[in-house]
Amino acid sequence: MSETREQFLDAAEALFADKGFYGVSIANIADELGLTKQALLHHFTSKEKLYGEVLKRISDHFDQLVDEARASAAEPADQLKRFLLSLCARPPGDTAGTRLLMRELLDNKRRADTAGTWYLKPFLEALTDMVKAVPGWERASPAEALALGYQLLGAITYFAVSGPTLKGIYGASDYEALAEAFPDQLQYVIDAALTSPRSR
Amino acid sequence: MSETREQFLDAAEALFADKGFYGVSIANIADELGLTKQALLHHFTSKEKLYGEVLKRISDHFDQLVDEARASAAEPADQLKRFLLSLCARPPGDTAGTRLLMRELLDNKRRADTAGTWYLKPFLEALTDMVKAVPGWERASPAEALALGYQLLGAITYFAVSGPTLKGIYGASDYEALAEAFPDQLQYVIDAALTSPRSR
DNA sequence: CTGTATACTTACCGATCGGTAAGGTGTCAA
DNA sequence: TTGACACCTTACCGATCGGTAAGTATACAG
Numbered sequence: 315m316s317e318t319r320e321q322f323l324d325a326a327e328a329l330f331a332d333k334g335f336y337g338v339s340i341a342n343i344a345d346e347l348g349l350t351k352q353a354l355l356h357h358f359t360s361k362e363k364l365y366g367e368v369l370k371r372i373s374d375h376f377d378q379l380v381d382e383a384r385a386s387a388a389e390p391a392d393q394l395k396r397f398l399l400s401l402c403a404r405p406p407g408d409t410a411g412t413r414l415l416m417r418e419l420l421d422n423k424r425r426a427d428t429a430g431t432w433y434l435k436p437f438l439e440a441l442t443d444m445v446k447a448v449p450g451w452e453r454a455s456p457a458e459a460l461a462l463g464y465q466l467l468g469a470i471t472y473f474a475v476s477g478p479t480l481k482g483i484y485g486a487s488d489y490e491a492l493a494e495a496f497p498d499q500l501q502y503v504i505d506a507a508l509t510s511p512r513s514r
Numbered sequence: 515m516s517e518t519r520e521q522f523l524d525a526a527e528a529l530f531a532d533k534g535f536y537g538v539s540i541a542n543i544a545d546e547l548g549l550t551k552q553a554l555l556h557h558f559t560s561k562e563k564l565y566g567e568v569l570k571r572i573s574d575h576f577d578q579l580v581d582e583a584r585a586s587a588a589e590p591a592d593q594l595k596r597f598l599l600s601l602c603a604r605p606p607g608d609t610a611g612t613r614l615l616m617r618e619l620l621d622n623k624r625r626a627d628t629a630g631t632w633y634l635k636p637f638l639e640a641l642t643d644m645v646k647a648v649p650g651w652e653r654a655s656p657a658e659a660l661a662l663g664y665q666l667l668g669a670i671t672y673f674a675v676s677g678p679t680l681k682g683i684y685g686a687s688d689y690e691a692l693a694e695a696f697p698d699q700l701q702y703v704i705d706a707a708l709t710s711p712r713s714r
Numbered sequence: 715c716t717g718t719a720t721a722c723t724t725a726c727c728g729a730t731c732g733g734t735a736a737g738g739t740g741t742c743a744a
Numbered sequence: 745t746t747g748a749c750a751c752c753t754t755a756c757c758g759a760t761c762g763g764t765a766a767g768t769a770t771a772c773a774g
Contacts, residue, residue: 318751334621336536339731351732353752361732413620419679420613421534432683457691461699468672469665476664479619483632491657499661506706518721539761551762553722561762 319357321347327368331410334417335365369418372411373433380440390447391508394463397444398504402470402497412474441467448508466504519557521547527568531610534617535565569618572611573633580640590647591708594663597644598704602670602697612674641667648708666704 325346329338340361341351358364383397401412415434438460445451445459454462473496481489525546529538540561541551558564583597601612615634638660645651645659654662673696681689 316750334534334536336534337621340733341731350753352734352754355733356751359733416616416675417620419676420617421537422679422682432679434679435683438683455691455695457688457695458699460692461696462703464673464676464696465669465700465703468670469668472668472672473664475616476619479622479632479634482622483635483638488657491655492660495655495657496661496664499658500665503662503665503703503707507703516721540763541761550723552724552764555763556721559763 316357318347318349318353322354322357322364323368323371326364327372327414328410330365330368331414331417335361335421340364368414369433372414373437375411376415376437377440380437380444384444390444391449394444394448394508395501395504398466398470399497399501401467402474402500409474409477412471416471416475438463451508462507466507469500469503516557518547518549518553522554522557522564523568523571526564527572527614528610530565530568531614531617535621540564568614569633572614573637575611576615576637577640580637580644584644590644591649594644594648594708595701595704598666598670599697599701601667602674602700609674609677612671616671616675638663651708662707666700666707669700669703
């Protein structure tokens, strides 16, 4: 894999996450490396294909996080917990992938017709399996298991995406306190959701 | 308030929610009413101002939902629950506001410098107050209360935003089952999070 | 009949968009 | 020495962007 190619992908991921597909021009991305947009097109033939490769890289990374969580614990509940916490305990500033996936979630009604690939599908299936493996959840319907997984995933993703806004509203120091309280509070909610007796 | 003005706001809300600020041109919006973009500029002087008015209308609607939930129940826990459920029990297709706010969350690092207004602030403060009013949560720190509120809010918002993608991945009928299971599952998580003994 | 304001129109502007065409430069194999 | 390929450039294209300028049509007050 070419060095320049990789740098293009890095720059594109950061810029697409910040401003969205329409908000960034291929010239903007090329400027980041001090090159012209035609250098970019030489490596990726079109803006749409570059975007696709960025998405692929992110979804691969998510799959890898799932694998790591699965290998790190024996108990299904622990696996799920570790995975979810690994999502929000990422090094600060590493929210680009999460933010970009959120944008994709909002935009892909447009892209679905053309691209036709659902990058999140294997990831969501793994999430559902993890929930259904938790004691007390074996007999939940796929819809119920996915609903719970999606709610926990949403809680994390929504917060990860809100960084700049929350910092703007509450100030940097209050946000710091919130970011610190968040994982503990999340762990508490996960435990409560997984261990409370199901009402059905 | 002019009739045409209102129609412009409706069309703009729907289109901005679908494609984002950069993804929609003022000509697109005007086309929706069979008018030219200069008719739009006559009412709103600039694209940025139109966008601001759309945001304002949505945040007003959210504030109204909070008020309704507060008036509809005596118990703080019930108020919170009713409010959160009213968010996800909206008539289908009414997710435009939610989706647009999600986009704003992603974009307003850019807009914050210019606009300077935090439409979500009063709404988040109301949310925090509701959590802190729940028995057992009075002594939680603001950060802890907000963290919980934000997690529940995120669970709902994330799902509301994912409609098209989930429909694409699982098909319309499976998605229907998921959308039906979601509120019950959410209620279960809310109850679990609010009533379980806090661990501190 | 005569302003004056509202609600729109057509015409046009410079800037920027994604993408094509063609050419230059370096490296490396035959 | 000669191709062939990878990598990158300048030059250019038609389309579209947000916004300005200058009207036109209607209604209504004096």
